[in-house]
Amino acid sequence: MTRTLKLLASVALGLLAAPLLSAQSTCGAGSLCGSSAPCCSEFGFCGDGTQCLGGCNPLHSHSLDSCTPSPICADETTTFNTLDRVLTNYTIYEGNATTHDWVVDSGKVFISSKNELVLALTKDNNGTRISSTRYVHYGTITATLKTARSAGVVNAFITMSDVRDEIDWEWPGAQTSQAQSNYFFLGQVDYSNSHGATHDGLSDTYANYHDYTIDWTPDTLTWSIDGNPVRTLQKTDTLSKDGSYYAYPTTPARVQLSIWPAGIPGAPQGTVDWAGGMIDWTDPDYVAQGQFSTIVKSVTIKCAKETSTTIANNGTLPANPRSYVYTKNDTVVPRVLVSNESTNVNSASLHGVAVGRTVSVVGGMAVLLGLGGFLL
Ligand SMILES: *[C@@H]1O[C@H](CO)[C@@H](O)[C@H](O)[C@H]1NC(C)=O
Ligand SMILES: *[C@@H]1O[C@H](CO)[C@@H](O)[C@H](O)[C@H]1NC(C)=O
Numbered sequence: 001m002t003r004t005l006k007l008l009a010s011v012a013l014g015l016l017a018a019p020l021l022s023a024q025s026t027c028g029a030g031s032l033c034g035s036s037a038p039c040c041s042e043f044g045f046c047g048d049g050t051q052c053l054g055g056c057n058p059l060h061s062h063s064l065d066s067c068t069p070s071p072i073c074a075d076e077t078t079t080f081n082t083l084d085r086v087l088t089n090y091t092i093y094e095g096n097a098t099t100h101d102w103v104v105d106s107g108k109v110f111i112s113s114k115n116e117l118v119l120a121l122t123k124d125n126n127g128t129r130i131s132s133t134r135y136v137h138y139g140t141i142t143a144t145l146k147t148a149r150s151a152g153v154v155n156a157f158i159t160m161s162d163v164r165d166e167i168d169w170e171w172p173g174a175q176t177s178q179a180q181s182n183y184f185f186l187g188q189v190d191y192s193n194s195h196g197a198t199h200d201g202l203s204d205t206y207a208n209y210h211d212y213t214i215d216w217t218p219d220t221l222t223w224s225i226d227g228n229p230v231r232t233l234q235k236t237d238t239l240s241k242d243g244s245y246y247a248y249p250t251t252p253a254r255v256q257l258s259i260w261p262a263g264i265p266g267a268p269q270g271t272v273d274w275a276g277g278m279i280d281w282t283d284p285d286y287v288a289q290g291q292f293s294t295i296v297k298s299v300t301i302k303c304a305k306e307t308s309t310t311i312a313n314n315g316t317l318p319a320n321p322r323s324y325v326y327t328k329n330d331t332v333v334p335r336v337l338v339s340n341e342s343t344n345v346n347s348a349s350l351h352g353v354a355v356g357r358t359v360s361v362v363g364g365m366a367v368l369l370g371l372g373g374f375l376l
């Protein structure tokens, strides 16, 4: 799949998942939210409250501290034999990652009779996406899953940061002997350099579970299938044209699993072609199951240790590390700090207030995080 197609696919997903928010103002690079609705959502709309949770883009929000701090990584395995750790009603999520490992962002999930999580795509629901409540800032993530196998349907297992660093496993369309890998830096599409790759020779991905792994370190990105590396990207291979930075994912990301309709009327032709054509709603799988399904057996997250090169607080964690925040928007590659601030949207917060907040770092030194008052 080309970068262009991928971009179109991402755009299509965004449009499908975005609520109708015509009354809200839009936001993006160079067009930040105001102080009354300070948080720029993943769909590019300004808001407050729960819109400051996962997906809120700090670089496009009123100030770098407008978004709620992101829950810090924790080693965990979710075996989907119950929905106990899955919050199916996202509207009641307030950012407490202790209570749930996953939130259903849109669509429908259920547990199958074989104790698997089913992500459902129906003609009416526009697909399903779940996101981890916690963020991963380097680590190893493995999903054991089976894919839908129909033209126009896309299965995905990705990491997505709030500033759109992205690492992907994807299975578009009816092809069941391959998987695709991809990555993005700050959502940028690099036309001169292919980021996507195809990995063939898998035994039927619809009929068989495979373990798909993203092994993300500060220096290398390795995609593995059933424990065997199929692709390794070195950070040093991603040097920007002007040689000033590496276009490599570095920011904390949620893990997301989704199934979505690429082959539908109105979708860009490139997206439809990538997904193998238009969806046939009389497809035997759909008729038999009542939905197209991505079936997830388990997801395991193993967090990397922070070092002096991974976080701006010199590798040293605060006494009670709870969250990731962004600091100093003065370099192309965003700077991340580990903080002890609450991740709960209803905790005392400084949203929209152009003052700094402090975090204790090495030697009790206080570092000013919120620079809104200075930058704007
Ligand atoms: C961060 O920097 C980018 C690039 O200069 C700019 O578009 C954006 O408005 C800045 N965001 C904040 C919150 O200062
Ligand atoms: C989700 O929670 C909200 C707020 O409590 C409630 O109004 C809504 O009915 C719930 N939705 C479902 C599908 O349970």
Ligand SMILES: *[C@@H]1O[C@H](CO)[C@@H](O)[C@H](O)[C@H]1NC(C)=O
Pocket (backbone or CB within 6 Å): 096, 097, 098, 099, 342, 344, 347
């Ligand atoms: C998060 O949930 C846990 C478990 O219910 C609870 O002990 C904790 O106080 C909650 N934290 C916040 C900030 O609400």
Ligand SMILES: *[C@@H]1O[C@H](CO)[C@@H](O)[C@H](O)[C@H]1NC(C)=O
Pocket (backbone or CB within 6 Å): 016, 124, 125, 126
């Ligand atoms: C699905 O997408 C269609 C077309 O964009 C839209 O009309 C419909 O409201 C969406 N349904 C849901 C459940 O989001």
Ligand SMILES: *[C@@H]1O[C@H](CO)[C@@H](O)[C@H](O)[C@H]1NC(C)=O
Pocket (backbone or CB within 6 Å): 308, 314, 362
């Ligand atoms: C960061 O760590 C380096 C090496 O351990 C040390 O020399 C330096 O003083 C530290 N800087 C701060 C601000 O703590």
Ligand SMILES: *[C@@H]1O[C@H](CO)[C@@H](O)[C@H](O)[C@H]1NC(C)=O
Pocket (backbone or CB within 6 Å): 318, 319, 320, 340, 341, 342, 359, 360
């Ligand atoms: C964060 O750490 C600082 C310094 O240790 C402390 O004063 C503050 O109360 C802590 N905040 C929270 C929310 O734990």
